[in-house]
Amino acid sequence: MTLPDQVRVVVIGGGVIGCSVAYHLTKLGWRDVLLLERRQLTCGTTWHAAGLLTSLRDTETQTRLAKYSQELYRRLEAETGQATGFIGCGSIQLARTEDKAEEMRRGVAAAGLFGVEAHEISPREVQVRWPLADVNDLKGAFLFPDDGRINPTDVTQALAKGARLGGAQIVENVKVTGFHCDQGRVIGVQTNQGDVRAEYVVNCAGLWAREVGQLAGVAVPLLAAEHYYLISEPIDGVHQLLPILRDPGNSAYIREEAGKLMVGLFEPTARPWGLDGVPEDFCFSDIPPDWDRMSPYIEQAMRRVPRLLETGIKLLFCGPESFTPDHNYLMGEAPELRNFFVAAGFNSLGILSGGGAGLVMAHWIVNGHPPMDVWSVNLRRMHRWQSNPSYLRDRTVETLGIGYQDHWPFRQSLTARGVKKSILHDRMACAGACFGESAGWERPNWFAESGQQPVYQYGWGRQNWFENSAREHRAVRERVGLFEQSSFAKLLVQGPDAERVLNRIANANVAVAVGKVVYTQFLNERGGIEADLTLTRLAADCYLVVTAAFTQTHVEAWLRDHTPPGAFITLTDVTGAYAMLNMQGPNSRGLLQAVTTDDVSHAALPFGTAREINVGYQSLLAVRLTYVGELGYELYVPTPFALPVYDALVEAGANFGLQHCGYHALNSLRSEKAYREWSHDIGPDDDPLSAGLGFTCAWDKPGGFVGREALLARREAGPLQRRLVQFLLKDPEPLLYHHEPIRRDGSVVGFTTSAAYGHTLGGAVAMGYVTLPAGAGDESILSGHYEIQAGAAHHAATASLRPLYDPSNARSRC
Numbered sequence: 001m002t003l004p005d006q007v008r009v010v011v012i013g014g015g016v017i018g019c020s021v022a023y024h025l026t027k028l029g030w031r032d033v034l035l036l037e038r039r040q041l042t043c044g045t046t047w048h049a050a051g052l053l054t055s056l057r058d059t060e061t062q063t064r065l066a067k068y069s070q071e072l073y074r075r076l077e078a079e080t081g082q083a084t085g086f087i088g089c090g091s092i093q094l095a096r097t098e099d100k101a102e103e104m105r106r107g108v109a110a111a112g113l114f115g116v117e118a119h120e121i122s123p124r125e126v127q128v129r130w131p132l133a134d135v136n137d138l139k140g141a142f143l144f145p146d147d148g149r150i151n152p153t154d155v156t157q158a159l160a161k162g163a164r165l166g167g168a169q170i171v172e173n174v175k176v177t178g179f180h181c182d183q184g185r186v187i188g189v190q191t192n193q194g195d196v197r198a199e200y201v202v203n204c205a206g207l208w209a210r211e212v213g214q215l216a217g218v219a220v221p222l223l224a225a226e227h228y229y230l231i232s233e234p235i236d237g238v239h240q241l242l243p244i245l246r247d248p249g250n251s252a253y254i255r256e257e258a259g260k261l262m263v264g265l266f267e268p269t270a271r272p273w274g275l276d277g278v279p280e281d282f283c284f285s286d287i288p289p290d291w292d293r294m295s296p297y298i299e300q301a302m303r304r305v306p307r308l309l310e311t312g313i314k315l316l317f318c319g320p321e322s323f324t325p326d327h328n329y330l331m332g333e334a335p336e337l338r339n340f341f342v343a344a345g346f347n348s349l350g351i352l353s354g355g356g357a358g359l360v361m362a363h364w365i366v367n368g369h370p371p372m373d374v375w376s377v378n379l380r381r382m383h384r385w386q387s388n389p390s391y392l393r394d395r396t397v398e399t400l401g402i403g404y405q406d407h408w409p410f411r412q413s414l415t416a417r418g419v420k421k422s423i424l425h426d427r428m429a430c431a432g433a434c435f436g437e438s439a440g441w442e443r444p445n446w447f448a449e450s451g452q453q454p455v456y457q458y459g460w461g462r463q464n465w466f467e468n469s470a471r472e473h474r475a476v477r478e479r480v481g482l483f484e485q486s487s488f489a490k491l492l493v494q495g496p497d498a499e500r501v502l503n504r505i506a507n508a509n510v511a512v513a514v515g516k517v518v519y520t521q522f523l524n525e526r527g528g529i530e531a532d533l534t535l536t537r538l539a540a541d542c543y544l545v546v547t548a549a550f551t552q553t554h555v556e557a558w559l560r561d562h563t564p565p566g567a568f569i570t571l572t573d574v575t576g577a578y579a580m581l582n583m584q585g586p587n588s589r590g591l592l593q594a595v596t597t598d599d600v601s602h603a604a605l606p607f608g609t610a611r612e613i614n615v616g617y618q619s620l621l622a623v624r625l626t627y628v629g630e631l632g633y634e635l636y637v638p639t640p641f642a643l644p645v646y647d648a649l650v651e652a653g654a655n656f657g658l659q660h661c662g663y664h665a666l667n668s669l670r671s672e673k674a675y676r677e678w679s680h681d682i683g684p685d686d687d688p689l690s691a692g693l694g695f696t697c698a699w700d701k702p703g704g705f706v707g708r709e710a711l712l713a714r715r716e717a718g719p720l721q722r723r724l725v726q727f728l729l730k731d732p733e734p735l736l737y738h739h740e741p742i743r744r745d746g747s748v749v750g751f752t753t754s755a756a757y758g759h760t761l762g763g764a765v766a767m768g769y770v771t772l773p774a775g776a777g778d779e780s781i782l783s784g785h786y787e788i789q790a791g792a793a794h795h796a797a798t799a800s801l802r803p804l805y806d807p808s809n810a811r812s813r814c
């Protein structure tokens with residue numbers, strides 16, 4: 001077949017994802033879609049998938065995508081005439097420990113929020129539904145009646161057929177070999193059969209997606225790993241309606257396969273594959289199995305169904321599947337190249353998420369934004385360095401097994417650590433820091449006491465660092481705490497047009513005097529919050545933009561994408577050039593004054609201002625701000641000055657009760673003050689009005705701001721139906737994390753978006769959006785009896801629209 005010269009969209013890759021993207025684009029009315037497959041449809045990873053459709057996933061986005069995929073695959077056969085092999089057998093997840101059972105109870109409560117039906121069942125009931133299973137070690141079991149399985153090849157062919165019926169062209173045996181780009185935008189593909197001009201390109205090349213991305217200069221951090229299942233010989237009593245048995249304690253799932261059993265493995269230590277490239281002729285191929293490596297895992301998995309130990313193995317299958325550094329997919333527009341989209345890295349969830357992934361991608365391309373908040377799978381949460389092959393190789397060892405491990409609160413990755421260390425890292429280690437990782441940075445999460453190991457002991461109750469963090473928290477409220485926050489991304493926006501461009505992107509007014517600090521959001525056209533950050537005006541033509549490390553790629557791309565052509569500004573990443581020490585607490589001014597000859601009194605350095613000060617032989621930028629609700633200062637110290645400045649603060653700090661503090665204390669402090677955290681409490685689907693951040697909007701500034709019109713329309717539509725509310729549990733014992741259902745007078749009205757233990761308020765504090773009937777004002781929101789559901793337990797809670805800690809800001813503005 002001859003290739004067209006020009007199309008609207010080229011989709012690269014004919015696996016389940018590419019076919020689903022093409023299908024959904026046609027559903028939205030785009031007929032001018034060309035899918036190119038280097039060999040044959042499904043020949044990469046899709047053909048050999050086990051076809052499990054399980055709906056309870058780690059994140060809200062993944063759960064929604066899985067649920068939609070199930071619904072789509074149920075109706076696809078009727079729509080296209082192509083069988084999909086759907087079997088509605090349900091699934092059962094087993095918990096071998098009390099902790100896993102607690103995790104599952106919490107997960108099931110959260111799943112209910114998104115329409116996933118699930119029930120706890122007894123081990124006896126498991127036995128009735130699965131007579132061959134050994135249930136003696138079970139501490140809990142959970143039934144998902146709507147789960148099932150499909151034939152991955154058939155589903156993909158059905159999606160391809162649906163796409164063709166909608167007008168798409170699907171061409172096999174054409175390999176994309178390069179791209180044409182112009183002024184930061186992709187404008188076409190090169191193939192082994194000629195060039196095709198295109199407005200959009202979607203990289204759905206599965207485990208090849210990293211190489212395909214490289215051809216366009218786009219980082220797609222994923223790597224394949226060996227992935228196994230075995231098929232037994234036939235076993236009496238095995239039938240196709242046996243629910244899929246998911247057995248995380250044994251790193252395995254078990255399902256029926258034509259009268260035999262299939263046992264799939266998610267071993268905790270995996271083996272990466274294809275680091276040096278994938279063989280050119282890889283097509284419907286597999287990997288020779290390594291029996292020695294897998295035997296211990298196989299034996300462990302078989303214990304769940306002892307009959308397997310006496311039955312022969314017909315096949316041990318190994319195929320490659322791609323995994324990402326955080327076990328979430330990679331979707332969305334590349335930060336490096338406009339109109340170049342990626343949908344890859346499905347971490348062995350590509351079939352069960354494929355329908356939803358195609359839906360999201362199609363909306364994103366056609367409408368310019370995804371149909372829901374998909375931050376947890378957005379490619380822009382990644383950083384270019386994450387494509388480093390050594391990093392991917394080491395991290396992939398851990399990621400394959402993550403889905404079947406315990407999902408502890410505060411769990412830290414074990415592999416590929418130490419990517420980024422602040423210059424103060426060793427000082428922090430000496431002070432007892434237990435480090436956690438964010439965007440590759442090692443950051444102190446809590447500080448061990450002398451004689452205590454700085455190591456996590458995980459659990460669903462109070463973990464071993466609870467009292468350490470409580471001490472740090474109290475030091476900030478009563479004396480002064482020192483947070484090492486060098487990981488924060490620091491961007492300089494410079495040039496004669498800096499004020500004009502930033503003032504359009506930011507909702508606050510940034511046309512302020514030099515030395516002023518502005519807290520602001522960047523909004524999308526729908527009024528949703530894309531970033532939550534501070535801008536400090538350093539000069540008439542220079543701003544320092546500070547944002548959380550994990551948002552750096554997104555914020556940089558947002559700034560670039562919203563800079564009008566011809567604007568005279570530059571954007572420079574100066575993150576590594578400055579360390580950041582954050583001193584917070586009532587003694588912070590006294591301490592700062594003790595180490596500087598500059599005046600740092602309230603009059604000289606009021607709240608929301610910044611000035612350069614000297615500390616010893618060094619100089620630094622002191623910014624008076626707080627994210628914990630106290631008097632405090634962020635100190636931006638040029639990296640070569642950081643060690644002497646830190647040493648001076650610690651030495652002088654002895655007289656002020658200085659305490660090293662970690663990110664867990666920061667989270668507890670900010671939760672009490674109801675300071676929002678982007679990606680938890682606020683995000684692209686939340687507007688500043690619902691989030692209680694309307695005060696940041698400079699409604700009348702000249703030129704307006706992106707998102708203003710959408711917000712005005714919302715404001716004029718009457719009282720808000722959805723409001724972000726702070727909650728405090730009345731019982732001081734229970735802990736909350738996030739995604740706990742919020743009940744008002746017995747009915748679910750929302751779920752928690754973030755939570756922590758409030759050591760000053762004396763209980764777990766959380767935030768969450770409450771949705772009430774139209775016309776309900778603040779009084780109705782606050783009236784009613786609130787409960788937060790943590791697993792099976794319901795806890796009475798106080799609700800507040802104002803921060804429960806220091807609502808008048810008296811402590812930070814003194």
Ligand SMILES: Cc1cc2nc3c(=O)[nH]c(=O)nc-3n(C[C@H](O)[C@H](O)[C@H](O)COP(=O)(O)OP(=O)(O)OC[C@H]3O[C@@H](n4cnc5c(N)ncnc54)[C@H](O)[C@@H]3O)c2cc1C
Pocket residue numbers: 012013014015016017018036037038039040041042043044045046047048049050051052053174175176177204205206207208209212227228229318319320321343344345346347348349350351352353
């Ligand atoms: C053993 C095993 C069991 C699994 N079981 C399940 C399961 O039960 N449930 C589940 O949800 N998932 C499962 N998975 C994962 C699932 O198979 C994958 O997530 C999914 O198939 C990925 O689909 P894809 O379209 O991204 O990739 P692929 O199917 O690999 O498709 C990518 C396509 O791109 C093509 N391509 C590459 N480069 C180019 C180029 N330059 N030009 C043109 N075309 C190109 C390739 O030929 C390939 O066909 C399993 C995986 C394995 C290995």
